[in-house]
Amino acid sequence: MRIEHVSKRFGSVQAVDDLSFTVQPGRVTGFLGPNGAGKTTTLRMLLGLVVPGAGSATIGGLTYRELDRPARVVGAALEAASFHPGRTARDHLRVYAPQVGVPDGRCDEVLALVGLGAAAGRRVGGFSLGMRQRLGLATTLLGDPRVLVLDEPANGLDPEGIAWLRGFLRHLASEGRTVLVSSHVLSEVQQTVDDVVIVADGRLVHSSTLAALATLAGRTVRVASPDVAGLQRLVADSWPGAVEPPDDARPDRVVLRDVDASAVGAAAFAAGLELHELTTQETGLEDVFLQLTNGQAVVA
Incomplete structure (x- = not known):
């Protein structure tokens, strides 16, 4: 067909x-x-x-x-x-x-x-x-x-x-x-x-x-710190391939894909990095579907 x-x-x-x-x-x-x-x-x-x-x-x-x-x-x-x-x-x-x-x-x-x-x-x-x-x-x-x-x-x-x-x-x-x-x-x-x-x-x-659509779903972790340079170094050293495109213009925040918040917290603690935000957001298939049909970009 x-x-x-x-x-x-x-x-x-x-x-x-x-x-x-x-x-x-x-x-x-x-x-x-x-x-x-x-x-x-x-x-x-x-x-x-x-x-x-x-x-x-x-x-x-x-x-x-x-x-x-x-x-x-x-x-x-x-x-x-x-x-x-x-x-x-x-x-x-x-x-x-x-x-x-x-x-x-x-x-x-x-x-x-x-x-x-x-x-x-x-x-x-x-x-x-x-x-x-x-x-x-x-x-x-x-x-x-x-x-x-x-x-x-x-x-x-x-x-x-x-x-x-x-x-x-x-x-x-x-x-x-x-x-x-x-x-x-x-x-x-x-x-x-x-x-x-x-x-x-x-x-x-x-x-x-x-199965390919399911790869668009997953978990993201939002991390914010007043030490912008320190946050960027931490991400570059530990999760350089997990960075999502920013959903706002704040330089003090990073969004990481499929990373455990506990791992980010532990790494920040070991680096002496002060965090002001560490939150996890789950994105399910239905969320991906709604984003696609509402004209929002979905990153694979």
């Missing part, structure tokens, strides 16, 4: 701006960004529901409209599925089976796959939100697609439902499928995804493996 220099404007609003990224098979990719970042518009262009103003969005080198029997190639859920409350779960899927080109027996297969086998004969009107989410996912799987595109699939799920979804998406990726999941909350998907694509204001701000 490839998005190449895609742009889309709606009137005066630039929804997507020269966006490019690739989604690999056998991996779960998190497509992340705040509400209004352009995620849904990008997915709609990928699925042929919106025509790009520039660039291309392809699956296996073809646009969605060029795919032969696209529901057998791509399973997509871009919004909360609507269900007739009087239909059973099985009958809901039987409505879609002929359109996808699969026999009725496939309906029971996918219901079992998402854990609704025992509820196949129950009316959807009595389903919980989590069960409805599972039924929506079963609908996307009818054609046994190799590509899944899911927009905010964990919305409204309770912790048990989120845990189930994480495991299920990991299972689908382990079968070699390409799985793209959008979300506006990194913490919601960070235990699921292998790769992350982060957008803000329609533009790409970060693309990497989750």
Whole structure:
């Protein structure tokens, strides 16, 4: 799956701006960004529901409209599925089976796959939100697609439902499928995804493996001393490669990355250096995500 220099404007609003990224098979990719970042518009262009103003969005080198029997190639859920409350779960899927080109027996297969086998004969009107989410996912799987595109699939799920979804998406990726999941909350998907694509204001701000993104998180120690020259010597002798760019113009303060405050305090004591500040700040993945989407620089 490839998005190449895609742009889309709606009137005066630039929804997507020269966006490019690739989604690999056998991996779960998190497509992340705040509400209004352009995620849904990008997915709609990928699925042929919106025509790009520039660039291309392809699956296996073809646009969605060029795919032969696209529901057998791509399973997509871009919004909360609507269900007739009087239909059973099985009958809901039987409505879609002929359109996808699969026999009725496939309906029971996918219901079992998402854990609704025992509820196949129950009316959807009595389903919980989590069960409805599972039924929506079963609908996307009818054609046994190799590509899944899911927009905010964990919305409204309770912790048990989120845990189930994480495991299920990991299972689908382990079968070699390409799985793209959008979300506006990194913490919601960070235990699921292998790769992350982060957008803000329609533009790409970060693309990497989750492990590479995690290297941007960490611990910093802020050290201040009235003896500016002594502080600079201490840092140069002990942690020359750990100095972060200054977050203010104060010459008496240094910010060190991934250094223990206790080690700094001990070294300052041994050097007879008076300290006026020695504080530790933890930066988690969610903090990095917020900094990226708010336009703040993040140092690797």
